[in-house]
Amino acid sequence: MACIERASPALNQILLKLYSAEKPVEIDHHLYEFGSFKYHILCQACEPQVAYLSISTPPLCPGILTSNKLSSYTIELIKRLCPGVVEIAEATREGYQLTLRLNLTKIPRRNDYVKVIKEISTVHSVILSSQLKEILWNFNSDDAIKGMHKPIKLAYNPREPFFVIRQPPRIIAVFPIRFAEKSDVIISTAFFQELVDVGSLDKYTKAPPCSWSAIPPPELRGEAFEDLSTNGGFVSFDISAHHVDGKRLDKTVWNLLNFNAYVRFHVKTTKGFIQRRMRKRLENLVEVLHHTESEQDNEQITRHHGCSCTKGLLVKSSKYNILKQRWGNLGRKLKRIHFRVKIQGFGRFRQRWLRLPKFSSSRGYTKLG
Amino acid sequence: MASTLRPYLTCIRNTLDAAMCLQNFPCQEVERHNKPEIELKSSPELLLNPVLICRNESEKCLIETSINSLRISLKVKQADELENILTKKFLRFLSMRAEAFQVLRRKPVQGYDISFLITNYHCEEMQKHKLIDFIVQFMEDIDKEISELKMSVNTRGRLVATEFLKQFI
Numbered sequence: 001m002a003c004i005e006r007a008s009p010a011l012n013q014i015l016l017k018l019y020s021a022e023k024p025v026e027i028d029h030h031l032y033e034f035g036s037f038k039y040h041i042l043c044q045a046c047e048p049q050v051a052y053l054s055i056s057t058p059p060l061c062p063g064i065l066t067s068n069k070l071s072s073y074t075i076e077l078i079k080r081l082c083p084g085v086v087e088i089a090e091a092t093r094e095g096y097q098l099t100l101r102l103n104l105t106k107i108p109r110r111n112d113y114v115k116v117i118k119e120i121s122t123v124h125s126v127i128l129s130s131q132l133k134e135i136l137w138n139f140n141s142d143d144a145i146k147g148m149h150k151p152i153k154l155a156y157n158p159r160e161p162f163f164v165i166r167q168p169p170r171i172i173a174v175f176p177i178r179f180a181e182k183s184d185v186i187i188s189t190a191f192f193q194e195l196v197d198v199g200s201l202d203k204y205t206k207a208p209p210c211s212w213s214a215i216p217p218p219e220l221r222g223e224a225f226e227d228l229s230t231n232g233g234f235v236s237f238d239i240s241a242h243h244v245d246g247k248r249l250d251k252t253v254w255n256l257l258n259f260n261a262y263v264r265f266h267v268k269t270t271k272g273f274i275q276r277r278m279r280k281r282l283e284n285l286v287e288v289l290h291h292t293e294s295e296q297d298n299e300q301i302t303r304h305h306g307c308s309c310t311k312g313l314l315v316k317s318s319k320y321n322i323l324k325q326r327w328g329n330l331g332r333k334l335k336r337i338h339f340r341v342k343i344q345g346f347g348r349f350r351q352r353w354l355r356l357p358k359f360s361s362s363r364g365y366t367k368l369g
Numbered sequence: 370m371a372s373t374l375r376p377y378l379t380c381i382r383n384t385l386d387a388a389m390c391l392q393n394f395p396c397q398e399v400e401r402h403n404k405p406e407i408e409l410k411s412s413p414e415l416l417l418n419p420v421l422i423c424r425n426e427s428e429k430c431l432i433e434t435s436i437n438s439l440r441i442s443l444k445v446k447q448a449d450e451l452e453n454i455l456t457k458k459f460l461r462f463l464s465m466r467a468e469a470f471q472v473l474r475r476k477p478v479q480g481y482d483i484s485f486l487i488t489n490y491h492c493e494e495m496q497k498h499k500l501i502d503f504i505v506q507f508m509e510d511i512d513k514e515i516s517e518l519k520m521s522v523n524t525r526g527r528l529v530a531t532e533f534l535k536q537f538i
Contacts, residue, residue, distance in 0.1 A: 182454070183454045183458070186450045186451055186453075186454050187451075187454075187522065187526075189450075190451055190522060190523060190526050191526040191529065191530065193526075194523060194526040194527040194529075194530045195526075195530040195533070195534070197527070197530075198527060198530045198531050198534060199530075199534055204531075204534045204535075204538070206537065206538045207534040207535075207537040207538055208537060243537060248537070251536055251537065252537060255533070255536050255537065262533060266525075266526070266529050270522055270525055270526075273521070273522075273525065274455070274458060274518060274522070275462075277518060277521070278458070278459050278462045279462075281459075281510075281514050282462070282463060282466060282469070285463070285470070285507065285510060286469045286470065288503065288506065289470060289471070289503060
């Protein structure tokens with residue numbers, strides 16, 4: 001699923017193609033991805049060892065990150081991505097926030113090149129994760145003194161914002177859930193109940209505790225009405241220091257950013273599963289109705305002269321009718337064949353030898369068994 | 370719950386056995402037309418009293434008989450919202466493919482989830498007791514299928530939730 005994988009599949013594919021091309025290739029691609037990400041990849045034939053990758057992303061939190069430029073922390077993290085291969089270009093392409101200069105000759109030639117290119121393709125996840133980390137670290141000290149922590153609205157996908165509330169020593173992430181169809185709401189609600197159940201097991205004490213409620217949690221009181229009107233309820237995760245410790249920080253941040261997409265993917269696949277199962281069940285139910293073969297084997301059909309006391313079957317054998325129809329059609333086609341060359345006596349030959357066999361009718365006199 | 374199922378199905382079976390005495394009867398109002406009288410309901414003398422068999426408040430079966438046709442309408446139990454949507458989806462799926470079943474009605478009677486229409490022609494082509502067996506078996510299969518679907522959806526949800534939470538560990 002493209003929106004959950006860290007590496008952008010389209011960018012990965014283009015970079016791999018560029019790297020493995022035998023002759024110099026000119027590339028000038030514009031890509032648009034989930035989360036309103038824009039990429040521009042440029043590689044010119046005159047300079048085949050170098051590619052320029054420009055990136056543009058809307059701010060994760062428009063209220064806090066007012067400047068369109070990336071912060072120094074984000075730039076620092078990007079520099080750590082494959083240091084020998086990726087450099088930040090001095091001149092940024094117009095309309096983009098960042099332009100990277102990729103030196104393709106510095107990518108190792110052995111099996112590691114796939115790993116390196118995949119790491120470069122994760123640049124958008126690095127930018128997003130760093131933005132969320134900064135938001136979580138920098139909080140308004142005035143609010144902390146008063147004891148109020150205003151919810152921060154984050155919009156990875158503009159139509160599905162979520163909230164983050166800092167309440168030391170924990171952070172609460174609240175996801176308002178909205179679906180267009182009622183059936184999606186019910187499937188997702190069943191999923192959230194399972195999520196809460198599994199989260200309460202001993203085995204998953206290390207995972208952040210989650211809860212679901214149909215009404216907005218108290219932490220969101222005072223927020224705009226359109227943000228709080230939902231049909232799928234609210235899912236909350238309690239993130240503690242343990243979940244943002246060291247390497248876990250990246251995973252936690254990425255999982256939170258993609259939670260909505262994960263839920264929608266699950267609902268979509270569940271609907272597909274229900275459809276497949278219904279189709280299979282239909283075949284079984286219809287098979288019961290049309291089942292005749294085993295009944296024909298078991299019954300002895302005896303027809304007597306003058307009357308047809310055939311033991312009726314559940315359904316008139318459809319196979320017999322279909323076969324009879326097909327033979328009839330074939331026979332009519334043969335009769336209509338117009339031969340260009342007229343051969344004397346062929347008509348009689350056709351009538352005598354090319355006649356189609358007649359099947360015995362239900363009123364015929366056939367003794368079986 | 371299971372204790373009321375057998376008597377319920379037996380009652381339906383016996384009622385169908387008595388009601389499925391259909392004969393050919395051309396339409397009294399239009400010449401050379403032959404219509405199922407239970408659908409038209411234009412001539413009261415051709416209609417028998419409908420029979421309503423209720424297992425409980427949410428499960429019932431309505432059997433309406435006429436001289437040349439019989440209509441069976443079923444209301445399936447729906448304990449919660451998930452069963453509700455699964456039942457609606459599944460029965461609508463079957464109704465849309467009614468031609469595969471021959472005796473299934475494309476649209477259920479109002480107030481019910483699924484309806485069958487059996488005419489005298491069906492009784493001529495098929496054996497009566499086999500047809501009744503099919504209807505009763507269908508009712509059992511639907512209940513079983515809805516329960517299995519619900520369990521599968523919940524199991525899937527649990528597995529997906531487990532995989533999601535594992536990423537935090």
